[in-house]
Amino acid sequence: MTIATLTEEQQLIIDTVREFVEREVIPVADAMEHADEYPDKIVEQMKEMGLFGMMVPEEYGGLGQPLTVYAQTMVELSRGWMSLAGILNTHTMATYLIKSYGTDDQKQRFLPRMVGGDPRASLLMSEPHAGSDVQAIKTRAVKDGDDYVINGQKMWATNGLRSGLCMTLTKTADTDPPFKGMSMFIVEKEAGAERSGGVIVGKNIEKLGYKGVETTEIAFDDHRVPAKNLLGDEEGQGFIHNMGAIEVGRVNVAARALGVATRAFEEAIRYAQQRETFGKPIAQHQAIQFKLAEMATKIEAAKMLMLNAAGLKDAGERTDLEAGMAKLYASEMCMEVCTEALRIHGGYGYSKEYTVERLFRDAPFFLIGEGTSEIQKMVIARNLLKKYKV
Numbered sequence: 200m201t202i203a204t205l206t207e208e209q210q211l212i213i214d215t216v217r218e219f220v221e222r223e224v225i226p227v228a229d230a231m232e233h234a235d236e237y238p239d240k241i242v243e244q245m246k247e248m249g250l251f252g253m254m255v256p257e258e259y260g261g262l263g264q265p266l267t268v269y270a271q272t273m274v275e276l277s278r279g280w281m282s283l284a285g286i287l288n289t290h291t292m293a294t295y296l297i298k299s300y301g302t303d304d305q306k307q308r309f310l311p312r313m314v315g316g317d318p319r320a321s322l323l324m325s326e327p328h329a330g331s332d333v334q335a336i337k338t339r340a341v342k343d344g345d346d347y348v349i350n351g352q353k354m355w356a357t358n359g360l361r362s363g364l365c366m367t368l369t370k371t372a373d374t375d376p377p378f379k380g381m382s383m384f385i386v387e388k389e390a391g392a393e394r395s396g397g398v399i400v401g402k403n404i405e406k407l408g409y410k411g412v413e414t415t416e417i418a419f420d421d422h423r424v425p426a427k428n429l430l431g432d433e434e435g436q437g438f439i440h441n442m443g444a445i446e447v448g449r450v451n452v453a454a455r456a457l458g459v460a461t462r463a464f465e466e467a468i469r470y471a472q473q474r475e476t477f478g479k480p481i482a483q484h485q486a487i488q489f490k491l492a493e494m495a496t497k498i499e500a501a502k503m504l505m506l507n508a509a510g511l512k513d514a515g516e517r518t519d520l521e522a523g524m525a526k527l528y529a530s531e532m533c534m535e536v537c538t539e540a541l542r543i544h545g546g547y548g549y550s551k552e553y554t555v556e557r558l559f560r561d562a563p564f565f566l567i568g569e570g571t572s573e574i575q576k577m578v579i580a581r582n583l584l585k586k587y588k589v
């Protein structure tokens with residue numbers, strides 16, 4: 200296990216986010232979620248706190264924090280409202296991509312602006328026919344003079360409308376295997392515009408939960424991107440770049456699942472001490488106590504897996520296996536804990552009057568985003584078979 204010790208400053212960052220969530224987020228989150236309202240004011244406050252530049256090195260104006268600290272702030276934000284962490288997630292993956300793989304020119308041009316959240320970034324990988332099977336994407340970038348011309352259709356773009364910068368995975372060559380012909384572009388567009396150049400943003404997809412933040416289709420129609428915006432200035436590296444960012448994304452999903460599960464547990468243990476049946480609080484029935492014990496134990500186990508994966512990534516190790524385990528366990532755990540929390544609330548858990556109803560609708564997203572549970576199991580098994588090869 201690689202669990203990093205925090206400095207006083209790092210603990211202060213996490214505590215500050217927790218206090219912010221208690222003060223500014225928890226009182227309004229249920230109402231905003233039910234109204235599917237974009238949290239403009241809260242996002243402005245998150246910008247002021249420097250959260251959009253959390254993992255960007257200080258030389259570019261960021262907070263220069265490791266994934267271990269970033270992930271723990273995502274737990275806190277998601278404990279309030281997981282959509283806030285969703286607004287940050289694709290942006291942080293974009294800053295990670297540019298910081299890790301960008302040319303000096305790309306770092307200078309984009310990172311100092313991104314730390315303030317203007318522009319904000321989206322990450323366009325999935326397509327209507329290709330989610331798990333990333334190598335099946337069809338969006339194509341063709342070199343034309345000093346530009347690349349992009350055509351294709353992206354799906355499930357979190358922050359699709361409000362982002363001013365889209366990290367876009369494309370095919371630049373037909374190769375066998377296909378991943379060798381994939382390239383990532385930094386595509387600039389006008390934030391909030393339905394069309395800028397050849398980038399066309401579709402309507403907001405209505406979702407079960409994860410509301411407030413928009414999820415859209417994005418089409419590219421002969422959109423020209425300067426060649427200097429090819430990430431790392433080298434074709435054929437896009438899949439590898441994407442996989443590096445996805446390790447960060449998987450730790451991030453584990454952290455968000457942990458935040459939602461923690462809140463569901465807190466709501467359940469409070470309710471269990473207030474609600475009485477058969478002459479005593481339901482918390483005094485052993486069946487409810489066993490549920491609470493299992494919920495808290497699973498949350499703790501997920502936290503260890505998440506911190507281990509983050510610590511390894513911070514140490515510069517490949518974390519396919521550990522990030523996959525953390526994401527798989529935390530997302531399945533979150534669904535189970537939210538279901539138990541809803542059941543502890545009885546009929547009231549099914550009512551929008553209680554926060555647990557929202558948490559129960561948010562939880563399934565974690566089973567899907569950044570690779571489904573089935574895909575995590577494939578990644579984990581592949582790594583185990585490599586590690587224990589006979």
Ligand SMILES: Cc1cc2nc3c(=O)[nH]c(=O)nc-3n(C[C@H](O)[C@H](O)[C@H](O)COP(=O)(O)OP(=O)(O)OC[C@H]3O[C@@H](n4cnc5c(N)ncnc54)[C@H](O)[C@@H]3O)c2cc1C
Binds near residue numbers: 357568570571574
């Ligand atoms: C709210 C939301 C936000 C999202 N945001 C983004 C975003 O910002 N950017 C982005 O690029 N994408 C985003 N996604 C897309 C997400 O990453 C994909 O939905 C996910 O990877 C699954 O892909 P799919 O939906 O195409 O499902 P499919 O790949 O079609 O899978 C369907 C089912 O088949 C299973 N399956 C697939 N292949 C196998 C296999 N080999 N073996 C066993 N089972 C298999 C899957 O586990 C799943 O159960 C978002 C999705 C959602 C719902």
